[in-house]
Amino acid sequence: MCGIVGYIGNRNAYDVLIQGLKRLEYRGYDSAGIALEGFDGQLRVYKAKGKVSDLEKAVEGKDVTGTLGIAHTRWATHGVPNNVNAHPHLSQSGSIAIVHNGTIENYGVLKEALIREGYTFKSETDTEVLVQLIEYVKVKNKCGLFDAVREALHQIEGAYAIAVIERDDPDTIVVARKSSPLVIGVGENETMLASDATPIVGLMDKVVYLKDDEMAVIRRDKPLQVLSLETNHPSDFDIQTLKMSVAELEKGGYETFMLKEIFEQPDRLRDCVRGRILDDGAQVVLSGVRDNRKRFLEANRVVIVACGTSWHAALIGKHIIQDMCKLPVEVEYASEFRYSGPIITDKDIVIAISQSGETADTLAAIQLAKNKGAFVYGICNVVGASIPRNTDSGTYIHVGPEIGVASTKAFTGQVTVLTLLALCAGQIRGTVDEEKVRMVGQALMQMPETVKEVLKLDGQIQQLARTFTYAHNFLYLGRGYNYPTALEGALKLKEISYIHAEGYPAAEMKHGPIALIDSEMPTVVIAPTDSLYDKIVNNVQQVKSRGGAVIAIVNKGNASMQDMADYCLEIPEVPECLTPIVASVPLQLLAYYIAKYKGRNVDQPRNLAKSVTVE
Ligand code: G6P
DSSP, X not given: OOEEEEEESSSOHHHHHHHHHHHHGGGOOXXXXXXXXXXXXXXXXXXXXXXXXHHHHHHTTSOOOOSEEXXXXXOOSSSOSSTTTSSOEEOTTSOEEEEEEEEETTHHHHHHHHHHTTOOOSSSOHHHHXXXXXXXXXXXXXXXXXXXXXHHHHTOOEEEEEEEEETTEEEEEEEEEEBSOOEEEEOSSOEEEXXXXXXXXXXXXXXXXXXXXXXXXXXXTSOOEEEETTTOOBOOOOOEEOOOOGGGGSOTTOSSHHHHHHHTHHHHHHHHHTTTEEGGGTEEOOHHHHTTHHHHHHXXXXXXXXXXXXXXXXXXXXXXXXXXXXXXXXXXXXXXXXXXXXXXXXXXXXXXEESSSOOHHHHHHHHHHHHTTOEEEEEESSTTOHHHHHSSEEEEOOOOOOOSSSOSHHHHXXXXXXXXXXXXXXXXXXXXXXXXXXXXXHHHHHHHHHHHHHHTTHHHHHHHHHHHTTOSEEEEEEOGGGHHHHHHHHHHHHHHHOOEEEEEEGGGGGGTGGGGOSTTSOEXXXXXXXXXXXXXXXXXXXXXXXXXXXXXXXXXTOHHHHHHSSEEEEEOOOOGGGHHHHHHHHHHHHHHHHHHHTTOOSSSOTTOOSSOOOO
């Protein structure tokens, strides 16, 4: 949800910033802009509606020299996407430029006050209000940029990660953060800042994750200074080593990031379980769980909070944890949780699931749970993100950077980690026997090979996708563990193809959606041969007898479904709790190819952003 990047050093800042924006484009892609150090008495600001490539076109032939700059890729919150609303924004005199990720809640009041002071506004954004306020404070207090930014931020309510530069000082960038992420890359005589570490990879391998309510002053050829926004005293900061490689951020020969991420699932799931399953499957060790043994022993209940795809993983986690740990589990949308008067006690374990670790609603839910004394456990992909830093303990899914906006490998990684967590906690609680741990543990170790097998369906799914690009509506049905798989399959299709799709618990179909079924509306049924198979067969017959086409995901060798369904996609048999991992892969591919044949931009679907840092 908006990406910011900045550079100061000896390289051409424009090149570094454009590469950084491309890596951050998954955060928003409706407009982009760049501000380069003052030249001939002016900051050079270039902006374009659309993607970073549109900005590159707009800048052709312009002066892009210089070694300091800031840049932004936008996901609109205040004001439509256009050149005027695109960042960077300039102050009234043109002497200060800002890029901002977040939202300023009290911008209306501040704007009115500034208008009374003679300030005029070009854009509809909250960000322009902040840069004008910085200039106002600077002039009024006759102070430097750092003090002006700090004072202005004290008047701001909301969330921000900002980078600010000044026309008359080509050697300084001032940055600050509150509830929006900001990483600083520290190199030899050069420094970067970015919304996440991806723009820094390949240029510098040392990073500092700025904490909430901290500011930093980045000065050319001077050591980094980090200060508390509140007290203005220097803050301690850790310099960490970046483990990400450039290869992880590239498409690696695939036509899109999403396709790469679908196909790399075997390797990523291997990374996800590495070192966590011992004794030939009989022992599952998650240090985040083991180190908090008492909490898991004494817990009365688990509440899982998440958004989007992570929420679907949470629904699967509910089944697995209830089964292995014999603990009641509730699943809440993070965005609804704090408005539902949640009753949370210090005997609750609250699990927050998030690929990015930056989702604003999930962070707010975590805060509420902590305030009520719950033990908060994070399941996250992005190392160093806000969620792992704000939870009591947790587990990384370790599936590598996910860049396609529609989540794929993160989903299968989340379900894998939830399974590991349930097994590990179940062993501690004595609620799962060794045989079961071994059966599921071995199947998880085998999962890379199993998913490889599933990926062989690629050709068949491409053909199927061609058959169904005409459809305007899709229904996805599943039961038990695979009701959430149905939700996730429908979400994938919706997100990237813009076809309306609904996921439903199969038995609920007769209470409404059955009215929609006709020859124009295909139904995807997830029907592995599990404890609910016989029941789902009835649902398939109900669809067929109303003229609907059925695409069934079934286990290999299921002859009876071959007779009933119009198309069958065969997946290998795995323990029931792992069927969502295996069944979701063909659904990812089906959504992918339908979207591709409809000519959609699969990696950057309209209106969506990968990291939702606003409420
Ligand atoms: C956005 C993304 C989804 C993601 C959701 C939650 O909507 O487009 O792919 O599932 O946010 O994000 P999180 O990072 O918290 O898992």
